[in-house]
Amino acid sequence: MSRGSASNKPILITGGCGFIGCNLADRLAARGDRVSILDNLARAGVRENAQWLKSRHLDRVNIAVADVRDPIPVIGAVREARAVLHLAAQVAVTSSLERPIEDFDTNARGTINVLEAVRLHNPSAPVVFASTNKVYGRLVDDAQIGKRGRRYVPSDPALARGVVESAPLDFYSPYGCSKGTADQYVRDYARVFGLRTVVLRMSCIYGPRQFGTEDQGWIAHFLLSALRGDPLTIYGDGFQVRDALYVADAVDAWIGVLDQIDRTHGRIFNLGGGPANSASLLELIELIARLTNHEISHSFADWRPGDQPWYVSDVSGLHDAIGWEPATSLLDGLASLQDWLESRFGRPFGNQGAFA
Known part of the structure; x- marks a missing residue:
């Protein structure tokens, strides 16, 4: 999809005031694209992200408060768009366990609403969808993994x-x-x-404008806990491994897939940091301690349903398709997130106490 298109229609981002969505909107608007956002503004931090986008881009970013579960505003937004980046979702496993019908309505029915709006009213518009590595399930059984140092390692070469x-x-x-x-x-x-x-199965995106919680955005949550001097609860034994991807690199991939839609459409891609940017929870705690010179107290609780003992993305598919690969190391990405959290919350690491 060329930027040089004569169309002046906006790129629609559902969930565009969320963490990844607002970073995408910011990049697109900065390069000259008009951006239309549909967001219900229900999650913590999204109103602040909305204000940040409007302060930076004024009328180049339009924000409509609506929910993808309601097909009427979805149709209206899709009809005027030249592309759809669909990120609106319920994102926490714990919330899905507490309210599975709401989870289904938002993630499954909400996506059908978007797809049907495109099919019936704007079938030429590309659609890029934010999926998750959770679709692979637990992936490896206990008998198929071993411990090496402070992490799990799969036995399958x-x-x-x-x-x-x-x-x-x-x-x-x-x-x-x-x-x-x-x-x-x-x-x-x-x-x-x-x-x-296009489907992008994402793994552990982190970076500025992420308001991490225990249920979602665990890397930011770990850093925020360090900022506050709060103890962490680790569900499982801490040896579980994830690959992490800095948000600016994720945005590069999203925009690359969109700009090269003639090459990427109909495809599914993993989007993560790959083996070079993987860490166990215990390793990440140690890395944060070295980065901040601040030890993090932590305890352990039972594994949660669906927790994967090991997940690392093979991202060679995206590299082969559009030449993309992660550019930011985990250490550099953490340092950038630390800088943003300090500027956002107003205290350096090492100061204890409540954080506004």
């Missing part, structure tokens, strides 16, 4: 470069089911209806 997109799907938890359902619908609307859709 085929996983040395990470999980490929052709790995079997095994939805686990209501969240995994709802996002997996949406993932497969987005793929199928390309095959059956000819829509130009």
Whole structure:
């Protein structure tokens, strides 16, 4: 999708005031694109992100307060868009366990609303969808992993470069089911209806404008806990491994996939930091302690349903398709997030006490 298009229609971002969405909106608006955002502003921090976007880009960014579960505003927004970046979602496994119907309505039905709006009212518009590594389920059994140092390592040598997109799907938890359902619908609307859709299965995106909580945005949550001097609760034993991707690199991938939609449509891609940017929870705690010179107190609790003992993305598919690869190391990304958190909350690391 060329920036040089004669169309002056906006790029629609559902959930565009969330962490990844607002970073995408900021980059697109900064390069000259008009951006339309549809967001229900329900999550913590999103109103602040909305104000930040408007202060930086004024009328180049338009924000409509609406919910993807309501098809009427979705149709109106999609009808005027030249592309749709669909990030609106319920994002916490714990919330899906507490309210599975709400989780399904937002993630599965909300995605169908977006797809149907595109199919019926704007079928030429590309659709890029924010999926998750949770669609792969637990991935490896306990008998298929071992411990090396302070992390789990899979015994299968085929996983040395990470999980490929052709790995079997095994939805686990209501969240995994709802996002997996949406993932497969987005793929199928390309095959059956000819829509130009792309699925991005994301893993642990982190960076500025992320208001991390225990349920979502765990890297930011770890850093925030260090800022506040709060103890951490680790669910499981801490040896579980994830790959992490700095948000600016994730935005590069999203925009690269959109700009090269003639090459990428109909495809599914993993989007993560890959093996070079992987860490166990215990390793991340140690890295934060070295970075901040501040030890983090932590305790352990039972594993949560659907928790993966090991997940690392193989991102060679994206590299082969559009030449993308992670550019920011985990250490540099953490330092950048630390700078933003300090500027946002107004205290340096090492100061104890409540954080406004």
